[in-house]
Amino acid sequence: MNTIANWFANSMSVDARSRTLLAIGSFLIPLLVWSLVSYVPFVWHPKVYVTDPGDVDYLQAGMLVDKPMFAEEVANMEQSQLAPPVGHPSNPIYLPAPDEVAKAFYNGFANPPTNTDVPSMPASLWHSIQIIFWGFLISSLIGVPLGILSGTYNLVGRLNEPFIEFFRYLPAPAFGALAVAILGIYDGPKIAIIVIGTLFQQVLIIANTTRKLEATIIEAARTLGTRNLKLLTKVVVPGILPDLYRDQRILLGWAWTYLIVAELIGTSSGITWFITQQARYQHFDNVYAAIMTIGIIGFGTDLVLAWLGRRLFPWDRTQDRS
Amino acid sequence: MNQETLPSHLDQSPEVRARFERIRNREVILEVRGLGKRYRTPQGDTEALKGIDFSVRRREFVCVIGPSGCGKSTLIRILAGLDQHTDGEALLDGKPIKGPGQDRGMVFQGYSLFPWLTVKKNVMFGPQMNGRGRDEAEHDAMMWLDLVGLEKFADAYPHQLSGGMRQRVAIARALVNQPRILLMDEPFGALDAQTRARMQTHLIDIWKNIDITVLFITHDLDEAIYLADRILVLKAHPGEVQEVIEVPVPRPRTPGQFNSPEFRATKARLEELIHPAAEHAPEDEEDDKVKPHLIRLTDINDNVE
Ligand SMILES: Nc1ncnc2c1ncn2[C@@H]1O[C@H](COP(=O)(O)OP(=O)(O)OP(=O)(O)O)[C@@H](O)[C@H]1O
Ligand SMILES: [Mg+2]
Numbered sequence: 213m214n215t216i217a218n219w220f221a222n223s224m225s226v227d228a229r230s231r232t233l234l235a236i237g238s239f240l241i242p243l244l245v246w247s248l249v250s251y252v253p254f255v256w257h258p259k260v261y262v263t264d265p266g267d268v269d270y271l272q273a274g275m276l277v278d279k280p281m282f283a284e285e286v287a288n289m290e291q292s293q294l295a296p297p298v299g300h301p302s303n304p305i306y307l308p309a310p311d312e313v314a315k316a317f318y319n320g321f322a323n324p325p326t327n328t329d330v331p332s333m334p335a336s337l338w339h340s341i342q343i344i345f346w347g348f349l350i351s352s353l354i355g356v357p358l359g360i361l362s363g364t365y366n367l368v369g370r371l372n373e374p375f376i377e378f379f380r381y382l383p384a385p386a387f388g389a390l391a392v393a394i395l396g397i398y399d400g401p402k403i404a405i406i407v408i409g410t411l412f413q414q415v416l417i418i419a420n421t422t423r424k425l426e427a428t429i430i431e432a433a434r435t436l437g438t439r440n441l442k443l444l445t446k447v448v449v450p451g452i453l454p455d456l457y458r459d460q461r462i463l464l465g466w467a468w469t470y471l472i473v474a475e476l477i478g479t480s481s482g483i484t485w486f487i488t489q490q491a492r493y494q495h496f497d498n499v500y501a502a503i504m505t506i507g508i509i510g511f512g513t514d515l516v517l518a519w520l521g522r523r524l525f526p527w528d529r530t531q532d533r534s
Numbered sequence: 535m536n537q538e539t540l541p542s543h544l545d546q547s548p549e550v551r552a553r554f555e556r557i558r559n560r561e562v563i564l565e566v567r568g569l570g571k572r573y574r575t576p577q578g579d580t581e582a583l584k585g586i587d588f589s590v591r592r593r594e595f596v597c598v599i600g601p602s603g604c605g606k607s608t609l610i611r612i613l614a615g616l617d618q619h620t621d622g623e624a625l626l627d628g629k630p631i632k633g634p635g636q637d638r639g640m641v642f643q644g645y646s647l648f649p650w651l652t653v654k655k656n657v658m659f660g661p662q663m664n665g666r667g668r669d670e671a672e673h674d675a676m677m678w679l680d681l682v683g684l685e686k687f688a689d690a691y692p693h694q695l696s697g698g699m700r701q702r703v704a705i706a707r708a709l710v711n712q713p714r715i716l717l718m719d720e721p722f723g724a725l726d727a728q729t730r731a732r733m734q735t736h737l738i739d740i741w742k743n744i745d746i747t748v749l750f751i752t753h754d755l756d757e758a759i760y761l762a763d764r765i766l767v768l769k770a771h772p773g774e775v776q777e778v779i780e781v782p783v784p785r786p787r788t789p790g791q792f793n794s795p796e797f798r799a800t801k802a803r804l805e806e807l808i809h810p811a812a813e814h815a816p817e818d819e820e821d822d823k824v825k826p827h828l829i830r831l832t833d834i835n836d837n838v839e
Contacts (some may be wrong), residue, residue, distance in 0.1 A: 431616050432646035432704075436660035436711060437636040446663070450650045527649050527691040 243310065250309035257301035267294035276302060308497040316497035317504065331486045333502060337509070340471055340482035343399060347406025347474070348467045352460065355414030360456075362415060363422025364448050373419065376412045384409035384470055388477040397478035405477060409470035414463050421455045422448060454521070454528035461517050468510050541795050543803040546782045554780055557591050557763060563627060563714055563747045564590040564613070570621025571608050571773075581772035582608040586622070588766055588775060590715070595741060595748045597762035599755065601808060605773030606751045610719050613749065614640045627714060636664055639708030643720040645700045647692040653703050654679065654688040660711040678706040681740065698729040705740065715747045722757070731789065734760055738787060755804045759797055760787055767807050776807055 249256050260282040265271035268285050277285075282299060289296040303309070308316075324332035362369035384405050391401035391408075425448060433447040475484035483502055490498040521531045546554070569586040572579050582605040590596050598606050611617040613624055615634035624631045626638065647656050657675035662668065679685045682702040692700055701721055708716055722730045734757060741748055752758050758765050762781050769776040782796040791797050 426644075426646075428642050428644050428646040429648060431614075432640070432642060433648075433659070433663075434616065434634040435614050435638065435640040436707070437634070437663045438659075442663060446659075447648070451648070453650065525650070527693060529693060 247310055249307070250303060253301045257303055259302045259304055260299040261302035262297055262299040264298040266297040268297050271297050276305060305494055306496050308500060312497040313500045313504070316495070317501040320498065320501050320505075331489055333483075333486060333498070333505065336481075336483045336486035336502075337505060340475065340484070340506075341509070343402050343474065343482060344406065344464075344467055344471060346399075347403045347470075348410060348464055350403065351407045351410040351414055351463075351467070355411045356418060356456070356460075359415045359418025360422050360444070360448065360452070362419035363425075363452075364444060369419055373416065376415050380412035380416065385473045385477075388473070392478050399481070401477050402474040402481070405474035406467050406470050409474075410463055410467050413466065414459075417459050417463070418456060421459055422452050424455070425451045454525040454531060457517075457521055457525070458531075461514055461521075464517075465510060465514065468506070471506075539795075540799045540802060543779060543782060543796070543799040545796075545799075546780070547784060547796075550782050550784050553785070554763070557594055560591040560593065562589045563592050563594075564749070565625040565628070566613075566622070567625075568622030569609070569612065569619050569624055571605065571612060571617070572620045583612075583619070584621075584772035584774050586773070586775055588778060590747055590749060593741075593745060593747055595738075595750065595761055595763045596766060597758040597764075598749065598751045598766045598768060599753060599758045599804065599808065600768030600773070600776075601770050602753065604768040604770035606753075606768060607719055608773065609768075610640075610717050610749065610751055613715075614638055614717050616640075636660065636711040637714045639711055639713035639716045641701065641704045641708050641716065641718045641721045643723045645692065645697070645704070647700055647703055647707070649692050652689050652691055653684060653695070656692065656703055657707045657710050660707060664711065674710050675706075678710045679703075681709075681743075682706045682736070696729070697725050698733055701725070701733060702736070705737070709740070709744070709746065713746070715749060718748065718750045720751050720753065723752070723754075730757070735789075737761065755801050755808070756792065758804070759783060759800050760789075760792070765800075765804070767804065769807075779803065 258279055259276045260279055262271050262273055262275045262277060262282075265273060265275075266289055268289065271277070271285070277299075279301070282297065286296045320333035324334055358368075358372065362373055387408055388401065388405060391404040395401045395404055429451055430443065430447055433443060438447060471482070472484050475482045480488060483506060487499050487502050490496075490502065518531070521528075525531050566586055566588050569583055570581070571583040572581050586609065588596075598609065600606055608617065612619045613626075613631060615631055615638065631638075648659065651659065654672070654675050657678055658668075658671040661671035661674055666674075676685060676688065679688055682705060684699060684702055684706070687695060687699065692703065695703065704721070705716075722733050725733060737748075738761065740746075748761075750758075750761060752761075759781055760783075765779040765781060767776045767779065768774065779800065781800055783791055783794065783800065784796075
């Protein structure tokens with residue numbers, strides 16, 4: 213018995229360890245590919261970074277030119293006994309190397325610009341997080357109760373689900389202009405887009421989760437004297453809570469995917485504005501840093517929520533797997 | 535088995551007869567008259583129960599047995615108030631059953647414990663729903679957990695318990711409400727043979743010590759005979775009472791009685807009722823509609839027999 217238990221425990225812990233290693237690996241592999249492409253000159257590097265234009269009049273130090281064109285100019289200059297241009301192979305401007313992005317990431321947070329008409333990364337992010345927070349909160353305040361009621365009482369479900377089923381096929385961004393007309397050009401329409409994008413899915417998903425609650429659990433509660441509202445608050449809600457929590461985690465991820473569209477509506481703002489501004493000035497290192505920050509925030513939030521889920525619902529073993 | 539040497543299941547020893555006499559003198563707890571249940575489905579009506587008549591007296595242990603689909607669960611669910619009957623009446627202490635109530639406790643086959651509550655809180659659930667204070671509920675819960683031998687597991691969650699332990703909690707949870715009758719729908723059906731035997735003995739011990747009447751559904755003949763004072767045998771399509779058998783096996787019951795002549799006689803009678811000649815068995819008819827079509831999915835030379 214004991215040895216079996218030990219063996220089982222060992223195999224579980226090895227599993228957990230290899231799972232962590234695999235998770236790290238899944239991040240290291242893309243990073244490795246990116247580093248290879250960035251640092252090993254013969255992998256790609258289709259451009260040449262000009263360090264000295266030589267006697268070519270239209271070249272300047274710091275320019276990126278195509279390799280064949282550069283080679284041609286070198287040949288031309290050599291033929292005419294003039295100083296050939298000097299440069300080193302380089303990747304296109306839209307693919308900065310990992311260290312450049314890392315520096316941009318660090319600078320974005322450590323030395324944000326003092327100049328107020330250039331957006332700073334922390335301020336932009338903070339604005340985006342607020343949009344997500346309010347959008348998701350408003351959606352949840354309506355969607356969670358409505359979903360639970362629809363799943364518990366057939367009548368409620370039948371009354372709203374067909375319409376919601378229809379509405380969720382309407383793309384949320386299509387309501388952008390309408391939202392601006394109604395809610396103005398600032399944060400109102402952006403929050404509205406997040407709500408429209410999340411709410412309808414939320415009602416349907418939570419109604420389904422509620423329906424999956426074991427019928428015997430409700431029946432057992434009824435035979436123990438539970439009635440009416442208490443059946444909802446003392447049995448249905450606690451019964452679905454772990455699954456509801458998981459649904460909310462997934463839905464929060466969807467809310468993030470609507471963020472970029474939402475922030476382009478009205479006056480652009482938040483991290484989207486930061487990204488478009490930086491792209492316009494060709495600061496692609498900043499663009500990558502910003503995109504990654506979104507990923508880190510989204511993924512980080514989910515990890516924290518998953519950890520919290522294990523704490524909150526010790527009876528629910530499926531929390532461990534997600 | 536040697537059929538001729540068996541006594542009739544109707545032969546009762548004087549003690550057993552006296553016992554049934556005493557039971558008949560007790561008041562009726564549950565009375566079922568002409569009870570019927572018809573399900574309307576797109577495929578037509580199903581008469582799940584028809585003209586069921588029986589009564590159960592105080593502290594009697596009655597088992598219900600019958601082929602699959604004969605309406606055992608339907609019957610007990612109506613008595614629990616979870617389903618509505620379409621005909622006749624069911625009275626508990628003379629009052630018609632309308633909906634669930636704390637005068638009836640129910641134990642389901644599946645684990646119906648609340649997974650989000652600890653064992654103790656599961657047992658406290660009923661009293662709290664019925665307006666009792668927290669301390670009082672906790673006190674009662676601990677008493678009942680002690681009675682089923684699980685006071686050490688009071689703070690465990692149901693998923694940490696074995697199947698047998700979970701059913702003990704379910705029994706405690708039903709009994710803490712002090713119901714007049716305990717309704718059990720194949721409560722030990724999912725347990726392994728050993729656990730099952732232990733649970734049967736345990737249930738009899740509980741029943742002996744408290745004022746409770748039990749209606750117990752099973753499809754295990756041995757279990758029915760071992761536990762019951764009387765066995766209600768149902769037949770299917772429509773679900774009707776086929777026979778009510780007074781179990782002639784004396785009490786106290788012990789596993790050693792499984793081989794006694796009374797036990798075997800009763801079992802022989804039940805088998806006669808439940809597994810008659812194949813052409814009459816409705817379950818076989820139904821099974822005949824499902825014809826498996828087996829094709830060979832392994833190497834033709836790779837034989838297991
Ligand atoms: N909700 C329902 N709708 C339609 N028919 C039903 C419903 N519930 C049960 N039935 C039918 O009623 C009959 C009795 O079902 P029931 O579940 O009471 O049988 P049972 O004796 O408990 O069977 P088992 O031994 O398999 O548990 C069956 O023929 C079944 O198909
Ligand atoms: Mg059944």
